[in-house]
Amino acid sequence: MKMSPQDKKLDHMLRSSTLVAGGFMGRDRRSVREIIEADAAALAACGLNAAMVARRMRELTDIGRRGLGTWVDADGERLQVMSEDYKGMLVCPWGHAGHYHKRSTVVKAGADERMLTWSDLNIHLIEAHGFFEGRGSAFRIEPAQAAEILFGKTTP
Ligand SMILES: [Zn+2]
Secondary structure, eight states, rough: OOHHHHHHHHHHHHHSSSTTTTTTTTTTOOOHHHHHHHHHHHHHHHTHHHHHHHHHHHHHHHHTTTTTTTTTTTTTEEEEEEEEOOSEEEEEOOOOOSEEEOEEEEEEEETTEEHHHHHHHHHHHHHOOOOOOTTTTTTTOHHHHHHOOOHOOOOO
């Protein structure tokens, strides 16, 4: 896929590790747009979109924050969520104004305790950019996993 100069600049930014350790792309060789499109398609297959996932993540983050670092039940007792604050801020690689807390939220589901972890920046990246990060990046969120854990949906 041919990339515009802006896309190239963004791609370079996302692959560099100056914003977060390891960058946002992990070992993913696809372009940002290819990643975004593939993830949108994976979500659509589960009847979801990025906005719905981001909204759910924000709700769960808010519930988790009430536990002040301990597990809190959510969605009846289907989920448990824990949110922890770390010192420091993250910025959006697209150059949006504003900083995102280095808060880390973990959700676990089911008897086998499948887990999903995200930062506040993940929520913004998904909501504003449909970006779940590249495969192998520390905070990559697999759309199919998000569908299953956050919404109890299994991939058709
Ligand atoms: Zn942004």
